[in-house]
Amino acid sequence: MSPGTPAHEQLIEFLERDQLVSDTSKPVARLNLAPRAQAGLWALRIFFLSLSVMVIWTFIAGLG
Amino acid sequence: MSSQLREPALEGVDGPIITLPPLTAEDRIRSADRHRVHDARSGGRRYYLFWLLIGPGILAMLGENDGPSMISYAAAGATFGDGFFLPFILLTFAMAFVCQEMCMRVGAVTHRGYGQLVLERFGRLWGWFAAGDLLVTNLVTLVAEFVAIRIGLAYFHLGSGIAAGMGVLLVVLTISGGRYRSWERVVLGLAVFNGLFLVAAILVHPHAGRIAHGFLTASPFPTGGLNTILLLVASTIGATVTPWMIFFQQSASADKGMTPTDVRAGRTDTLVGAVFAAVFGCGALIAGAALLGHGGAGVNGLSGAGFPAALRRVSGGGAGTVFALGLIEAGAVAILTISASTGYAIAECVGAAHSFNGRSRNSLLFYLANVGAAAVAGAVILIPGVPLLKIALNANVLATVLLPVALIFLLILANDRELMGSMVNSLRSNVIGIAIVAFIALAGSAYAIDSFLQTIHVIS
Secondary structure: OOOOOHHHHHHHHOOOHHHOHHHHOOOOOOOOOOHHHHHHHHHHHHHHHHHHHHHHHHHHHHHO | OOEEEEEEOOOOOEEEEEEEOOOOHHHHHHHHHHHHHHHHHHOOOHHHHHHHHOOHHHHHHHHHOOHHHHHHHHHHHHHHOOOOHHHHHHHHHHHHHHHHHHHHHHHHHHOOOHHHHHHHHHOHHHHHHHHHHHHHHHHHHHHHHHHHHHHHHHHOOOOHHHHHHHHHHHHHHHHOOOOHHHHHHHHHHHHHHHHHHHHHHHHOOOOHHHHHHHHHHOOOOOOOOHHHHHHHHHHHHHOOOOHHHHHHHHHHHHHHOOOHHHHHHHHHHHHHHHHHHHHHHHHHHHHHHOOOOOOOOOOOOOOOOHHHHHHHHHHOHHHHHHHHHHHHHHHHHHHHHHHHHHHHHHHHHOOOOOOOOOOOOOOHHHHHHHHHHHHHHHHHOOOOOOOHHHHHHHHHHHHHHHHHHHHHHHHHHHOOHHHHHHHOOOHHHHHHHHHHHHHHHHHHHHHHHHHHHHHOOOOO
16 A cells, blocks of 8 residues: 555554554653662662572472 | 655644654554444444453453462362452452553553563663563463463373473464454453353352351461461462563553553453453362362372362362363463563564564564464473472462562553653552552562571571
8 A cells, every 4th residue: 555545544544643663663762760769679679589599499499 | 655644733724744654564454453443432332342442451361360370279279268368369359450450551551562661761671671580480380381281181181292282383373363353352262261260169069158258257267387378378469460461461452552542441351351360260269179178189189180180079070170171271371371471572672573463574573482482381391200280389479579570660650751641640559559569579578588498497
């Protein structure tokens, strides 16, 4: 279908502009997190990663 | 290539010339779906409109009523009875509804999946962490889904080769339609059979008074070691709210083409899914509770026919057969939804096309990740001597432990006014959301730390 034809325009009519692949493939702007928020996220990340290691350790130990 | 169109402005005055962007095959298919929604809405056909808009919410909820979840519920019932866990399951699905509603809303407003948004908004590192967590938990959970199918098939004297082949073939067949809509409708059709767990509950002839007492009083409270109770609480939470659901529902809502005008229908879709999933989950619990007082006979034999065979001995062949079929369904639907969430996450995080509406050559990575995840998990159950029961129970616990970080990012996204505009979380949603994160984090941490300390003999 050629752009500019009525069929093309009709297809676009049913989609929101920011729903088109050409739009969703453009990245949204990066969020600037405050250093304290960054630190909080890293602390949580490390804490829950440590818990995962504990779960996996327990699982492997339980196999024996 | 693009085209130009004069944008309508005030009456009698021409608007500015705007440039129309080019349309991809994915856009064209999505536009056809949106055309139907538009016609149903403008024609006032409310039920047809709802029918068109349901899908991601029901699939996320019933997909999470998966093999390991139903095994966890039945194990809880067989070990402790159903008293405490009946209202607890309702509570966990209420929590799931709050989380999934946020996913649907963020997906409908931003038209982007969770993985893509985390990557773009917080940076590549956090995006890859999120996708990495998901990949690990999804692979473990997928193995558990194949385990559930194997348990169901073992009841009919069929082996693990058939379970593995069936699961992978199902993924290949459902994605071959080349459209999100056809994929969604096939999986919804399969998900209806999650109701088999309710049938199984009826077939074990539970005492209605005992069930009502359990719902109203949350008693009898489970007895036994703290670690066992923590395991069951953590795995019950993990049976209801998981990282893959977050990725799946947000990406599927965007892939379906939902917009802010569909948020109300999406909310109903999620609520309906939560109610059905809670009812069917309680069904598995009640069916499992039939084994209480019978020494949980056969419950630990999950490498064989396990629960279905035990139910057959205690409550008759009908209950065993229905429970076995339910496990096959639960595993099959979850393989489809979890594979889809893996495909979405991987493709979103490398910036590749990620839609069921995309042509296979353009969305190759998305489709390969879909099939690959299922194939790797299916191969694991073919290894002789793999501890299938332990994998099934620990899959949920691992998901619970890794969930809080995913939920925190979801909360930040749902409060991001630049992305969400007026559709940001309300104060009530935030209070409930933060309470849910705290509760899940506490339950997961308590189990992980307690069992680790026991393993290294610091406590007994």
